[in-house]
Amino acid sequence: MAKGSKLLQLTGRFPMHHGGFLQEPVIAYETWGTLSEHADNAILLFGGLSPSAHASSSPQNPASGWWEDMIGAGLPLDTDQFFIVCINSLGSCFGSTGPASVDPATGERYRLNFPALTLEDVAAGGYEVLKHLAIERLHTVIGCSMGGMSALAFCTLYPNAAHGLILISSAARALPFAIAVRSLQREMIQKDPKWLGGNYDPADPPLVGQRLARKLGMITYRSAAEWQQRFGRERIAGEGDPATPFYGDFAVESYLEAQANKFTGQFDPNCYLYLSRASDLFDLAEHGGSLQAGFAKMRLQRALVVGVTSDILFPLQQQRELALGLENNVSRVRFEALDCIKGHDSFLADMDAFRPVVSRYFDD
Amino acid sequence: MAKGSKLLQLTGRFPMHHGGFLQEPVIAYETWGTLSEHADNAILLFGGLSPSAHASSSPQNPASGWWEDMIGAGLPLDTDQFFIVCINSLGSCFGSTGPASVDPATGERYRLNFPALTLEDVAAGGYEVLKHLAIERLHTVIGCSMGGMSALAFCTLYPNAAHGLILISSAARALPFAIAVRSLQREMIQKDPKWLGGNYDPADPPLVGQRLARKLGMITYRSAAEWQQRFGRERIAGEGDPATPFYGDFAVESYLEAQANKFTGQFDPNCYLYLSRASDLFDLAEHGGSLQAGFAKMRLQRALVVGVTSDILFPLQQQRELALGLENNVSRVRFEALDCIKGHDSFLADMDAFRPVVSRYFDD
Numbered sequence: 023m024a025k026g027s028k029l030l031q032l033t034g035r036f037p038m039h040h041g042g043f044l045q046e047p048v049i050a051y052e053t054w055g056t057l058s059e060h061a062d063n064a065i066l067l068f069g070g071l072s073p074s075a076h077a078s079s080s081p082q083n084p085a086s087g088w089w090e091d092m093i094g095a096g097l098p099l100d101t102d103q104f105f106i107v108c109i110n111s112l113g114s115c116f117g118s119t120g121p122a123s124v125d126p127a128t129g130e131r132y133r134l135n136f137p138a139l140t141l142e143d144v145a146a147g148g149y150e151v152l153k154h155l156a157i158e159r160l161h162t163v164i165g166c167s168m169g170g171m172s173a174l175a176f177c178t179l180y181p182n183a184a185h186g187l188i189l190i191s192s193a194a195r196a197l198p199f200a201i202a203v204r205s206l207q208r209e210m211i212q213k214d215p216k217w218l219g220g221n222y223d224p225a226d227p228p229l230v231g232q233r234l235a236r237k238l239g240m241i242t243y244r245s246a247a248e249w250q251q252r253f254g255r256e257r258i259a260g261e262g263d264p265a266t267p268f269y270g271d272f273a274v275e276s277y278l279e280a281q282a283n284k285f286t287g288q289f290d291p292n293c294y295l296y297l298s299r300a301s302d303l304f305d306l307a308e309h310g311g312s313l314q315a316g317f318a319k320m321r322l323q324r325a326l327v328v329g330v331t332s333d334i335l336f337p338l339q340q341q342r343e344l345a346l347g348l349e350n351n352v353s354r355v356r357f358e359a360l361d362c363i364k365g366h367d368s369f370l371a372d373m374d375a376f377r378p379v380v381s382r383y384f385d386d
Numbered sequence: 387m388a389k390g391s392k393l394l395q396l397t398g399r400f401p402m403h404h405g406g407f408l409q410e411p412v413i414a415y416e417t418w419g420t421l422s423e424h425a426d427n428a429i430l431l432f433g434g435l436s437p438s439a440h441a442s443s444s445p446q447n448p449a450s451g452w453w454e455d456m457i458g459a460g461l462p463l464d465t466d467q468f469f470i471v472c473i474n475s476l477g478s479c480f481g482s483t484g485p486a487s488v489d490p491a492t493g494e495r496y497r498l499n500f501p502a503l504t505l506e507d508v509a510a511g512g513y514e515v516l517k518h519l520a521i522e523r524l525h526t527v528i529g530c531s532m533g534g535m536s537a538l539a540f541c542t543l544y545p546n547a548a549h550g551l552i553l554i555s556s557a558a559r560a561l562p563f564a565i566a567v568r569s570l571q572r573e574m575i576q577k578d579p580k581w582l583g584g585n586y587d588p589a590d591p592p593l594v595g596q597r598l599a600r601k602l603g604m605i606t607y608r609s610a611a612e613w614q615q616r617f618g619r620e621r622i623a624g625e626g627d628p629a630t631p632f633y634g635d636f637a638v639e640s641y642l643e644a645q646a647n648k649f650t651g652q653f654d655p656n657c658y659l660y661l662s663r664a665s666d667l668f669d670l671a672e673h674g675g676s677l678q679a680g681f682a683k684m685r686l687q688r689a690l691v692v693g694v695t696s697d698i699l700f701p702l703q704q705q706r707e708l709a710l711g712l713e714n715n716v717s718r719v720r721f722e723a724l725d726c727i728k729g730h731d732s733f734l735a736d737m738d739a740f741r742p743v744v745s746r747y748f749d750d
Contacts, residue, residue, distance in 0.1 A: 134630065136631075138631050196619075197610055197614055198610075198616075198617040198618065198636065198637070199605070199609075199610035199613055199638075201619075201636050201638055201639065202604075202613070202642055203605060205634055205636070205638075205642070206598065206601050206642070208632050209598060209601070210574070210598060212632070213594050213598065215579060219630075230577050234570065234577065234598075237566075237570050237573070238570060240566075241563070241566050241567060241570065245563075246561055246563035246698070246701065249562040249566070250561055250562060250563070252562075253562040254562065255562070255565075255669060266576065266583075267498060267500075267502050267659075267660070267663065268572050268576070268659050268660075268662070270569055272562065272565050272666065273562070274562035274563075274565055274566050275565065278566055278569070295630075295632050296632075299631065302636065305619060334610070334698070337610065
């Protein structure tokens with residue numbers, strides 16, 4: 023769990039969208055800023071697959087958050103003006119209940135006994151936090167990447183819970199390319215002999231599979247153009263394992279190695295599998311039978327959709343589809359195509375491009 | 387070995403470009419059509435990483451070849467007119483000497499004792515076949531994908547050995563994106579416990595790693611747009627392993643599974659590792675210190691460069707770079723950007739688009 027996260031302990035059964043339930047799950051969240059008297063200045067933030075609720079530093083946890091340059095006094099998510107809530111997705115492993123948590127019914131970790139997870143469940147977890155905080159209607163709900171699909175689920179399931187919506191580098195549903203990538207990442211983990219059908223030793227997890235999956239992730243999170251600028255064909259003397267004739271001395275190989283080392287060990291493999299699959303399964307069209315029907319369920323006044331030209335995982339055409347879909351039902355929709363080079367990760371790595379766009383939404 | 391391949395047994399030491407040598411290696415090749423009296427109608431064909439020399443069916447081997455719709459009477463590589471030679475790359479496992487072959491010095495398979503392999507070595511293998519066939523100057527050398535880099539090496543090392551050059555979906559050197567993909571594929575194989583540092587049992591090879599690598603290959607060989615058209619979010623009832631909640635019932639997952647099953651078992655893992663690394667290592671700029679110097683070494687009269695808009699592994703910008711580089715030194719260069727949807731594999735899967743372009747070159 024991220025230091026400084028608040029924990030909301032739910033009572034009773036939490037029904038899951040695809041069947042089954044969780045007994046008294048916990049939702050972890052963090053907040054920044056102050057809720058106004060009329061509780062009308064709240065922003066709810068759904069993150070991507072891997073981050074915790076620690077989107078920004080706080081007195082309780084001064085470590086940088088994953089959107090450090092977006093949240094704070096004078097920043098686009100201005101803590102002098104707004105009350106910002108970021109949740110750790112249900113199914114994750116940073117405080118919220120997930121497959122790595124202990125099932126109170128058995129006293130054992132859920133592992134693969136965790137019920138099928140959907141982003142509708144993640145949205146429901148966020149909604150519980152809002153009820154707990156006595157927030158009836160959000161100023162804006164924001165979702166980045168997978169979190170954008172959680173935000174779409176949220177606006178569909180709770181049509182009156184948000185006034186505005188910001189979707190960043192997301193989609194109404196995954197393309198088969200993204201499904202193929204995530205499916206292969208899951209297979210890498212499941213084929214690691216240490217996965218043991220989900221019953222791995224938490225002290226000795228399937229790190230090899232997790233590292234491979236993370237490397238494939240990085241290949242799809244960034245862009246070929248960025249790597250050409252950044253690495254080209256540069257070689258790093260002394261890198262790699264000279265015991266094989268295939269050792270990785272290209273700078274880009276060394277970079278992937280460093281990225282894999284940074285990520286793995288932090289994230290529970292079963293939680294990853296559940297959230298990854300949930301990303302494949304989400305389809306706005308399942309809310310009513312078509313994308314159009316899904317969009318029609320929402321009761322939003324405003325929306326902003328932002329995407330990046332170099333994103334191969336959630337490509338720009340999917341942002342355009344979101345904007346067009348929203349335009350039929352929302353009076354004010356803005357679509358921004360940013361010409362960032364850092365691919366899908368631009369919303370984390372190219373804040374100078376994203377800040378003005380998000381600022382403009384809140385200044386309006 | 388592919389049935390019907392001819393084997394050229396070289397004598398003495400075959401020096402390798404990055405040092406070391408092979409003792410009396412074999413180069414496998416196939417031919418179609420008849421060599422003219424003046425030996426001036428020969429075409430040499432270098433294929434991609436995985437195929438054998440069996441580019442087209444023949445009386446000796448009636449099975450379809452990998453370029454069946456390009457080679458034959460009345461086809462662009464017209465066997466009534468040309469004598470076509472396709473070689474199996476040195477380092478491969480379809481007749482030519484590679485890491486899976488027995489080292490005559492030890493009586494054991496080379497495995498990782500095979501010297502470092504480069505595409506210059508592959509080119510030298512092709513040149514030996516031409517010498518054997520008493521062909522002094524080719525009408526045209528053709529290279530597809532990795533074979534395009536072998537063809538560039540060939541034209542640089544043997545400047546007078548070809549009159550014309552056709553490069554299809556290739557590059558002057560790999561981009562870091564392609565290096566990252568191939569490096570990860572190699573790691574998947576090497577991390578399979580059955581790889582055993584290259585000393586796997588040939589009857590029980592690291593199939594799990596090979597299958598993962600093949601799936602990643604397919605993700606980069608095709609295109610997101612093709613899969614969206616072809617699969618969308620279609621589900622296949624009864625597919626996947628229902629024992630896990632992450633089972634692969636999306637049509638695209640089923641497709642990858644079928645592709646992995648088709649490929650693995652055929653290709654030797656160590657051969658794959660050597661050829662994959664050779665693809666990363668090739669850099670035309672190493673021939674003279676710059677790309678410009680590399681192109682300047684060639685003595686070509688004509689060139690055709692073909693690429694595909696949806697290729698993410700050898701993107702169109704790399705074909706443009708090839709065409710521009712050749713234009714400085716070759717009087718007639720044609721560049722064709724094909725709007726095919728099937729990605730890098732279009733040169734194998736979209737023959738209706740490629741045939742007219744190749745025909746036009748030979749009709750000129």
